[in-house]
Amino acid sequence: MLVRQAKLSGGMKVFVQVACMILMALPTCTCLPQNYDDIDMSIDQPKGESVSISQSNPSSNAIHIGHNNPDGSDISISQTNPYNTSVHISMNVGKDTKVKVEMTEGVNVQLHVSFNGMTNSECEIMVAGCFNCSVHASFQNPVNTPVKVTMDDAKVSFLHVSQNIPTSSDMEVTMNNPVNSQIHISQAVPRSSSLTWMLNGDADKNQVHVSQNAADGNSDLNCTPDCPQPENEYSYDYYGDESSNAVEPPPPPPPPPKPQRKQQNNNNRNNQRNNSGNRRNGNNGGRNNNKNKAGGxxxxxxxxxxxxxxxxxxxxxxxxxxxxxxxxxxxxxxxxxxxxxxxxxxxxxxxxxxxx
Incomplete structure (x- = not known):
């Protein structure tokens, strides 16, 4: 063993030493023990429910909060230096609800917030200094429910914020100095709901997609820098508007043609046979043809x-x-x-x- 080690060059020795140190430290740095219990708070039809969770240096734990038909819920979650954690918040068909999430210096963190049919509510997400983080926020049919997302110093991370048919629900998303991250911001059929997107940093170091589809005249699209919209942009006119370009719905398709009766096809074939027989047999074929025509x-x-x-x-x-x-x-x-x-x-x- 000593003879083999002597034959190694100086650079190779350094490489072997570093590799050994990484292998020795790997089990302790990738498998941190869970230091907080998992939290599962699923409540049906809560009224005035208040949830406040604050964690420092959490590792390998999960938080799930689900409210069905909430009325006046107030949810606040704060994590500092989270590692390998998961947070899921879902609000279904409620009103007057507030959700606020703060995460600082996270690594391998997943955050998922979903609103379905919420009215007179609000959502705010603030993430700072994250590595390999995934933030997903989706809002289905919100009414008077604005959303604000801020994500700073994200590296190798993913951000998705979407609204489907929002009504009077503005969306504001800001990212500062993202690097090697994927960003997707979208609105579908917004009604009096503006979309504001701001990126401070080098946009070329990230993959960015911002879109607003079938917006009405009261839904502004504001982007800094300019929105990376696709080359083909389409304008939509709603049926019933006073616009001269309004498109009426297409007429119903015509009914399918009636199929011919099989017996009629058989009569045609019989007539063809009898006509050919008439040419061969003279009057006898003509009499057969007349009989078949009468029968048909x-x-x-x-x-x-x-x-x-x-x-x-x-x-x-x-x-x-x-x-x-x-x-x-x-x-x-x-x-x-x-x-x-x-x-x-x-x-x-x-x-x-x-x-x-």
């Missing part, structure tokens, strides 16, 4: 015979089914089911009245 006409004049007896109504045809089922209002009403209750019967009779 007789069947085509009485199409009711193949569909008679539908729902107990004689003479019911395919043509009647596309208009008035049964051919008359009385027949249609008699065909309505009675074993599913009076409500179903009334609906069926109403349809018969409209179609007959």
């Amino acid at each position: 006409q007789g069947r085509s004049e009485n199409p009711k015979s193949s569909n008679s007896g539908f729902q107990g109504q004689k003479g019911f045809t395919t043509k009647d089914a596309q208009g008035c089922p049964g051919g008359s209002l009385e027949a249609c009403n008699q065909g309505c089911p009675t074993n599913y209750g009076s409500r179903v019967t009334q609906v069926c009779q109403t349809v018969c009245k409209k179609r007959c």
